[in-house]
Amino acid sequence: MKHLKKYQIIVLLIFGVSAFTACSDDDPIEPIPCSNCPTNNTPTPYSLKLPPLFSSSTTPLNIPADNPLTVEGIALGKRLFYEKRLSINNSISCSSCHNPANSFNDKGVAFSLGAQGQPGIINAMPLFNLIYADKFNWNGSANSLEEQALMPVAHPLEMMETWKNVAQKLQGDPTYVKDFDKAFPNEPIDSVIITKALAQFERTLISGNTHPDNEFAADFGFPVTGAIMTAEERRGFEVFDDPERGDCGHCHGGKFNFNWTDYSFRNNGLDAIPDSGLAAVTKQPYDIGKFKVPSLRNLIYTSPYMHDGRFATLEEVINFYTTGVNPNSPNISPDMFHRTGANGHIINLTSQEKSDLIAFLKALSDEEFVTNPAFRP
Amino acid sequence: MKTIFKSMLIIAAFGAVTSLSSCDDEDEDPITPATPSQSASIRFNHMSGNDTLMLNTTNKPYTNALGQVYNVSKLRYLVSNVTLHQLNGEEIEFDEYFFVDFSKPETFTFNPSKLVPQGVYSGISYTFGFNEEDNTDGIYPDLNAANWNWPGMLGGGYHFMQLEGEFVDSTNSDRFFATHMGTARKIDSSGTAYVANHFDVLIPNSSFTVGNVDFELEFTIDINEWYTNPVNWDFNVYGPGIMPIYDAQRLLNTNGRDVFTVRKK
Incomplete structure (x- = not known):
């Protein structure tokens, strides 16, 4: 609101000056150099390129009206994403826990380390296709990417810095002043603008080039643009989709849902006494133990698995879902019980079915995404 | 559609x-x-017997026809081809589907763009789920994003309903049920067949008159009717895991025909 007023005044000033100069054609006024002059930068609108399968969908892209994608905003967001001055001792950046080579995740680490080497308490999530999501973090504590980006800077287990300090550090760097002015002309450098830029960059992180993407896009009539699934991966998808074997689809979708999640919050039965999860946000007892259903993309880059990183391998994950689910976990999703059949018996997967299923899950990994130079500093 | x-x-x-x-x-x-026409809005209302339906209750406030007590943690369903039948034989069909998620009140009300001519109507019909033509794999992006698809090996297409909760079983323990409905797969000695499992109903006592004002049609679903009339449903037998069970799917088709009542407001 304050920004808006300031902006309006500046716009009025610009109009006033231009109206004046327009009348005095004979005597052009030389611009006087100053540090706080309003600038006439206009950010360039950016049009996001989507993979064929994605572009066929009318699933809405979550781009806030007050933060449209711009070339300059995305570039600034990328610079900030790799900026260690966001942390208290200039030691870590967003990319420290969200490494592009690992699908923007901290591979091999259950709990990432904060600015002073202290471990966190929840597994860093990978970052891709977030433009389709409307709740963020494992417990849904953020309603937008802008809101999410506010959190790690001041978090006592993460960057431990104040937003005031971050703003001051960046305001003191003329190269940043220039970049901010290009992306958000005549706006103060503060947490609002910094998180807007970060969110813009994150919205460009689109991952959609895998064997299943290529194969399923062909089913929609798109030309085949890359390798499709192997026989093993295809068998694995059958296990995935079969309600009497994997029954993965109730939570993770299938060939028609390229997000490989419905973005719901569920308790999958990990523990007899589960972590609070969504209930930490909603304060509702029926939300205890519910965590965001993660996408299944890029799993080969994002181990360990689950919100607390308890499973090191996909084999462990599959074994959990076949025989390790705790049916008495409070608020467990009834969808966990389809595979038990009418008689209540556990349906085990054969070792062949397990290895096929894992082959399929790994096939949802996108090498182009993790090597994309556009996402690197 | x-x-x-x-x-x-x-x-x-x-x-x-x-x-x-x-x-x-x-x-x-x-x-x-043209005959002067009015806008209609469609609103869905949810009951279990005489009780207003509530989600995630800690107790089990509802009782099915067999006396089994239960609660509800999820209800999503799909209604299509809602058609208003004029006395003169004309039909006004809303060319859209209504996908209702009971956890999201914003999905209870729809405002179809098609206008309804003034006049006397003999009744309202609908399709529960999608008919065979509309139940085509993957063609509705909003339903795809909601994981509403029905597995390919059960015939594909889309779910028609997901009704989930907990009941007290025959050993007095809490157990889950997940009444998911879609295409019914039949496997017998002659092979595998996929039986369309939607049903079309002309709702009894649904005549109404459209005057010169816009109006609302309130559809009320009584979820207990899934579990009786004509056959009492036993959660102990058909709890979760009923999607591949042909008899369970067809029983929902039989029992479901009286789940909706409707009135003009």
């Missing part, structure tokens, strides 16, 4: 041309004066 999806594609491809030609049509083909 499917035509609306197709026409959306056509509009996307030929938007400018379509709008141009529609102007021409107006000029060249004057339309005969």
Whole structure:
């Protein structure tokens, strides 16, 4: 609101000056150099390129009206994403826990380390296709990417810095002043603008080039643009989709849902006494133990698995879902019980079915995404 | 129903041309004066017997016909081809589906663009789920994003309903049920067949008159009716895991025909 007023005044000033100069054609006024002059930068609108399968969908892209994608905003967001001055001792950046080579995740680490080497308490999530999501973090504590980006800077287990300090550090760097002015002309450098830029960059992180993407896009009539699934991966998808074997689809979708999640919050039965999860946000007892259903993309880059990183391998994950689910976990999703059949018996997967299923899950990994130079500093 | 999806594609491809030609049509083909029409809104209301349905209750406030007590943690369902039948035989069909998620009140109300002519109507019919033509794999992006698809090996298409909760079983323990409905797969000695499992119902006592004001049609679903009339449903037998069970799927088809009542408001 304050920004808006300031902006309006500046716009009025610009109009006033231009109206004046327009009348005095004979005597052009030389611009006087100053540090706080309003600038006439206009950010360039950016049009996001989507993979064929994605572009066929009318699933809405979550781009806030007050933060449209711009070339300059995305570039600034990328610079900030790799900026260690966001942390208290200039030691870590967003990319420290969200490494592009690992699908923007901290591979091999259950709990990432904060600015002073202290471990966190929840597994860093990978970052891709977030433009389709409307709740963020494992417990849904953020309603937008802008809101999410506010959190790690001041978090006592993460960057431990104040937003005031971050703003001051960046305001003191003329190269940043220039970049901010290009992306958000005549706006103060503060947490609002910094998180807007970060969110813009994150919205460009689109991952959609895998064997299943290529194969399923062909089913929609798109030309085949890359390798499709192997026989093993295809068998694995059958296990995935079969309600009497994997029954993965109730939570993770299938060939028609390229997000490989419905973005719901569920308790999958990990523990007899589960972590609070969504209930930490909603304060509702029926939300205890519910965590965001993660996408299944890029799993080969994002181990360990689950919100607390308890499973090191996909084999462990599959074994959990076949025989390790705790049916008495409070608020467990009834969808966990389809595979038990009418008689209540556990349906085990054969070792062949397990290895096929894992082959399929790994096939949802996108090498182009993790090597994309556009996402690197 | 499917035509609306197709026409959306056509509009996307030929938007400018379509709008141009529609102007021409107006000029060249004057339309005969239409009967005055009104806007209708469709609203869904949820009950279990005489009780207003609530989600995630800690107790089990509802009782099915067999006396089994239960609560509800999820209810999503899909209704299509809602059609208003005029006394003169004309039909007004809303060319859209209504996908209701009981956890999201914003999905309870729909405002179809099609106007309803004033006059006397003998009744209202609907399809629960999608008929065979509309139940086509993957063609509805919003339903895809909601994981509403029905598995390919059970015949594909979409779910028609997901009704989930907990009941007290025959050993007095809490157990889950997940009444998911869609295409019924039948496997017997002659092989595998996929039986369309939607049903079309002309709702009893649904006659009404449209005057010169806009109006609302309130559909009320009584979820207990899934579990009785004519056959009492036993959660101990059909709890979760009923999607591949042909008899369970067909029983929902039989029992479901009286789940909705409707009234004009």
